[in-house]
Amino acid sequence: MEDNKRNTLRKLMITAPSSNTGKTLISTALIKLFKELDLEVMGAKTGPDYIDAEYLTYASGKKSENFDLFLMDEDLIRSKINKIAAKNDVLLVEGVMGYFDGSGNTFEASSFDLSKKFDIGAILLYEPKGEMFTMVPKIKGMVDFSEGQIKGVIFNKTSKKIYDMIAPQIEKYVGISALGYIPRDRRLEIHERSLGLIRPKEVEDIDERLNIITNQMKQTVDIRGVLMAATQQTSEQDKIQENPFKKYKILMANDDAFCFHYDSELYDAATFFSPLEDKEIPADTDLVVIGGGYPELFRYQLSKNESMMNSLREYHRKGGRIIAYGGGLIYLSKRIREVPMVGIFPGLSSMTKNLIHFGYQKAVIEDEWLGTQRGEFNAREYHRGIYETSSRSMLTLSKPSDETGETRHSDGYKERNAYGSYSHAHPDAISKMILQFLERKI
Numbered sequence: 001m002e003d004n005k006r007n008t009l010r011k012l013m014i015t016a017p018s019s020n021t022g023k024t025l026i027s028t029a030l031i032k033l034f035k036e037l038d039l040e041v042m043g044a045k046t047g048p049d050y051i052d053a054e055y056l057t058y059a060s061g062k063k064s065e066n067f068d069l070f071l072m073d074e075d076l077i078r079s080k081i082n083k084i085a086a087k088n089d090v091l092l093v094e095g096v097m098g099y100f101d102g103s104g105n106t107f108e109a110s111s112f113d114l115s116k117k118f119d120i121g122a123i124l125l126y127e128p129k130g131e132m133f134t135m136v137p138k139i140k141g142m143v144d145f146s147e148g149q150i151k152g153v154i155f156n157k158t159s160k161k162i163y164d165m166i167a168p169q170i171e172k173y174v175g176i177s178a179l180g181y182i183p184r185d186r187r188l189e190i191h192e193r194s195l196g197l198i199r200p201k202e203v204e205d206i207d208e209r210l211n212i213i214t215n216q217m218k219q220t221v222d223i224r225g226v227l228m229a230a231t232q233q234t235s236e237q238d239k240i241q242e243n244p245f246k247k248y249k250i251l252m253a254n255d256d257a258f259c260f261h262y263d264s265e266l267y268d269a270a271t272f273f274s275p276l277e278d279k280e281i282p283a284d285t286d287l288v289v290i291g292g293g294y295p296e297l298f299r300y301q302l303s304k305n306e307s308m309m310n311s312l313r314e315y316h317r318k319g320g321r322i323i324a325y326g327g328g329l330i331y332l333s334k335r336i337r338e339v340p341m342v343g344i345f346p347g348l349s350s351m352t353k354n355l356i357h358f359g360y361q362k363a364v365i366e367d368e369w370l371g372t373q374r375g376e377f378n379a380r381e382y383h384r385g386i387y388e389t390s391s392r393s394m395l396t397l398s399k400p401s402d403e404t405g406e407t408r409h410s411d412g413y414k415e416r417n418a419y420g421s422y423s424h425a426h427p428d429a430i431s432k433m434i435l436q437f438l439e440r441k442i
Contacts, residue, residue, distance in 0.1 A: 009085035010230035015095035031059035047096035104401035151229035180221030245269035260292035264427040280311035292326025322418035329420035347389025379423035
């Protein structure tokens with residue numbers, strides 16, 4: 001046990017009216033700029049996105065959090081912020097979609113909802129699109145609706161001429177600080193693939209791009225003014241509790257094919273392994289976790305690693321515990337298209353061009369899940385994969401706002417002590433369920 005620690009944490013969110021406005025790159029750049037001021041900085045992503053959080057991790061050198069008010073309750077997020085406050089000077093949160101876009105057609109679980117409940121000062125990133133003074137009432141509407149959470153605005157893909165004209169009007173009519181602008185530069189665009197942005201390690205010139213934007217922002221953005229927009233929190237960290245997963249030997253897949261993980265107690269307790277490169281599962285393993293990623297892109301390489309696939313089959317045959325979600329289910333299915341996979345789950349996997357299921361889901365346990373009989377938990381889906389099977393499903397999923405059952409579909413499959421699903425839950429939110437699964441006698 002450690003003594004309680006107190007520290008003042010500055011909390012800041014970068015948000016925007018919509019997606020595709022540059023939030024990720026500018027948030028990443030701000031982390032680097034704050035570090036240049038000798039500040040300890042931690043990044044976090046609003047909502048469930050894995051890839052955006054990787055950029056924040058890349059800049060800070062610390063595994064970024066995901067704060068998701070649908071997947072996680074307020075006490076869990078508050079506890080995480082308090083832990084961050086004990087070791088950091090700044091928490092920079094990247095918003096998701098538009099500032100007020102939440103679950104269903106509401107602002108619940110939105111960036112605004114998060115910033116309001118945890119008093120996080122927000123900076124609006126605004127990209128003018130064929131407008132001049134019209135920007136002023138649009139921004140004022142967002143500022144007024146934010147109930148004081150939006151403290152300032154940065155204009156992206158904007159010329160100095162336009163900024164010099166609009167900045168005084170923002171300060172006059174809206175009453176917040178115009179904190180600078182960033183000119184349009186095609187070198188700063190990051191390409192996307194099926195599940196969002198490509199990962200930072202795949203951007204060959206990522207450091208060059210970050211240098212370009214940080215140098216630009218030093219010239220045209222009031223960095224200290226941005227920092228001053230942060231709200232402050234003096235947090236007292238609870239006495240550190242022992243991680244309950246540490247007493248187990250947990251293996252978690254972590255390589256180019258399986259790279260989607262939330263920072264969690266399960267993640268912190270795990271030893272990483274690579275289904276692409278490693279040859280076997282140690283005999284004394286208590287739990288194997290295989291999460292999301294891009295197994296379809298690496299299907300031939302995964303299939304060629306027959307030693308690992310045989311080891312997983314043998315581990316499962318002997319009763320070993322497995323949790324697989326997203327890409328993990330695909331890998332443990334019989335085949336991806338024509339390419340043989342592990343086959344612990346007897347269904348067939350294939351990919352489509354269009355999203356199959358997207359967004360938050362209410363998961364109802366229809367039979368048993370991770371040792372839990374009946375009940376429900378919150379999850380999310382985002383995939384273009386199809387898993388075809390005659391096996392009985394363990395879960396029924398539906399949109400949170402759906403009271404009619406129109407969006408209801410099946411997910412979740414069990415083969416002995418292996419559980420696989422397309423839906424993702426936050427491990428910290430279902431930690432009791434996972435521990436129950438681990439503690440159950442085989």
